[in-house]
Amino acid sequence: xxxxxxxxxxxxxxxxxxxxxxxxxxxxxxxxxxxxxxxxxxxxxxxxxxxxxxxxxxxxxxxxxxxxxxxxxxxxxxxxxxxxxxxxxxxxxxxxxxxxxxxxxxxxxxxxxxxxxxxxxxx
Numbered sequence: 001x002x003x004x005x006x007x008x009x010x011x012x013x014x015x016x017x018x019x020x021x022x023x024x025x026x027x028x029x030x031x032x033x034x035x036x037x038x039x040x041x042x043x044x045x046x047x048x049x050x051x052x053x054x055x056x057x058x059x060x061x062x063x064x065x066x067x068x069x070x071x072x073x074x075x076x077x078x079x080x081x082x083x084x085x086x087x088x089x090x091x092x093x094x095x096x097x098x099x100x101x102x103x104x105x106x107x108x109x110x111x112x113x114x115x116x117x118x119x120x121x122x123x
Contacts, residue, residue, distance in 0.1 A: 001112045002026040004096045009117030012086055016121070020081040022096030022114060029077040030054075033103045035110070036070060036081045038092035038119075045095075047105040049081065059105075086121045093118050 008020040024032065035050035049060045049070035058070050069082040079096060094117050097110035107113075 004114035006114045006117035009119045011120045017084045022079040024077050030074040032098040034079045034098045038094045040092040045107050088121050088123045091121050
């Protein structure tokens with residue numbers, strides 16, 4: 001497992017942009033597939049995006065495709081989620097996840113999870 005720490009959350013207005021970061025430590029970052037999930041109040045966890053070890057392959061949930069962009073900097077052991085055109089329904093706690101082999105959309109199939117960062121979008 002690796003240790004994951006999210007940052008960059010906050011309170012923004014609808015239409016604003018925000019970039020979340022996920023700092024990874026404990027193992028070689030470039031050997032891990034990483035991704036983002038979120039959980040809104042009273043709802044289940046929702047897959048958002050995943051990125052391959054090299055960063056060359058990505059996948060997104062339909063709900064964020066075209067608005068959110070996942071990226072990684074293996075030299076900095078950090079992953080990012082650029083969020084544009086934010087909506088009130090994007091309000092949630094955002095989590096980063098990691099796994100050495102799993103590239104998919106199932107939360108439980110990853111072997112490391114962060115503690116989350118809160119994003120609140122006001123209308």
